Amino acid sequence: MDVERPFHFRYTTVKGYFLQSEDDTDDKEFDFLKQNFGLIERSYETDGDAAEETQWKRFEKLVRHMDEKSEDGVQYKVLFLGRHGQGWHNVAETKYGTEAWDCYWSLLEGADGITWSDANLTAIGQGQAKDVHELWKTQLSRGIPSPETYYTSPLTRTIETADLSFKGLELPEDRPYEPIGKELLREALGVHTCDRRSTASHIRKVFPHVELEPGFSEPDPLWEADYREPRSARKYRLEQLLDDVFEHDRGVFLSLTSHSGAIGSILEAIEHRAFALQTGGVIPVLAKAEKIAGEREEPPHEPSEGPPPCDSPPAAPN
Template identity: 70%
Template sequence: MQSASASTSAPVGHGVPKSHHFKFTVLKGYFQQSEDETNDKEFDFRKSNFGLINRSYPSDESGDTEESSAKQQWRRFEKYVRKLNDESAENEYIKVLFLGRHGQGWHNVAETKYGTAAWDCYWSMLDGADGITWADANLTGVGEGQARDVHELWSLLLPDGIPSPETFYVSPLTRAIETADLSFKGLELGPGNEYKPIIKELLRETLGIHTCDRRSPATHLKTIFPHLAFEPGFAEDDPLWSAELREPNGARRFRLSQLLDDIFTHDEGVVLSFTSHSGAIGSILEAVGHRKFALETGGVIPVLLRAEKVDGEREEPPKEPSEGPPKCTEPPVGS
């Protein structure tokens, strides 16, 4: 590991509250992914109704049944969640987060091609090689197909009552934007829930060293994706990426916790979508106390959360050394 310390502070102007933060609790018993017995290596959210558990709810009325139909399950679930939120104590909030990982990108292909060890110490620091470009990587054809599979799942379940996300938050990295667009554009989401992606600087992959995690300038993103909305203070050039420091896990968890503090402070919606990355999603799950749950490229995990507002700033973790192996000065033998 490199000896330099990595900063954990969020950039100014990203809506991170200073007077409070949130304590999160995962409400178990609603999604299979939150249950300890679910095998994340074998679980397929596409074949299991996004993982929603078929069960009864205290808000069920006479005539409601635990039918296997997605229509009954999702409508009863949404009714119960909104009732929970309405009846929550002061400074408590209930939200459903749909956390989606981008589809396969060219950086994923390159890491497989060269091997993880060689990728981490050498190839990831280049913009591309051997006819592949992975700086702020685009989706591959496989990745596009994975995102379309998610679109198809939503299109099948929306008529059957799955609640549409009220806000769509997206990482500023190109592969995540492409994934969100392919997943949600063209869906019949209902009045007021139209797909209007909001770019959040903090909702991104591990920062530093790997060029696939260095975002493009704002003007480029606005030209290629004119439908995007950017949060206030979104800078022209990437303010977070460093060629010398790879963000350690503690700093990434703190950054994603700050993102959640921001969103839970300013967004009154109950059902929210996040399209981001494996590292970001892993840190969100860790920050809210969810069990570890690995996602394949294109995977989605829903989480039901209770958030309690707590006075005072979130405690910043101690600075840690840069993550990852020392840099290689030339391609490793055999890569």
């Protein structure tokens, strides 16, 4: 009997299709809401008689052609990477300043009438997600392919963002909004209580429509109160997430609602340029995956990232 040998994927970004993937695009000036998710207006080799179809429909035809005609072990997927809207932890970091937040306030459950452990969206954050909903509504009328799968971090703010972004859209019957909670799709782990998830039973009670992936444990198995996940470990974790998705999901257009740090690690994993996303921001990227024999190399254990804890809160910024 043949034994399945271990493998992983090598990821690269296919440039030339989205503004955010181009080196000369200023991420501080880029506005996905006004720039069609960044899709570049251009012709494709697969246009043929469909040259009069919308840009999105022609792009979908091209990507599906690339994926179907790719050699064995190669896949192409478009990943819609969405950052959650503003959460109460974002408000707190602004209020206290990043230095004080990192060493003192982020270790607490909340303060001054604000709760940020597994933070909820603020009204501003809800509005940002609703803006994304309106963008999807507009782009669906222009032929954008709706995601075939909706993945989300299991933290409250990301589920709330995904719900406000996608619930109520006129989606194809075979692509309903049925979000899947993925443990590895989370923000940097440890120390900050805003990045500690709620129990599985709480998530199922508050968000019964979210399917938690198989093996999802009742308590949070990844968060440690005294160890902040280093960047190298976070990149490795998000590479494992991508390996899982590319191995098991045959969809070509996927939505991943997550966090700034996690999205940064995904971009790094697919050799995409660094691209800062504002709260509520969304960018699609075209990724190529090549199957590679052997286990993915795990980085060495590194010290906790970030400053040591403070005994008292540092002075607030002026």
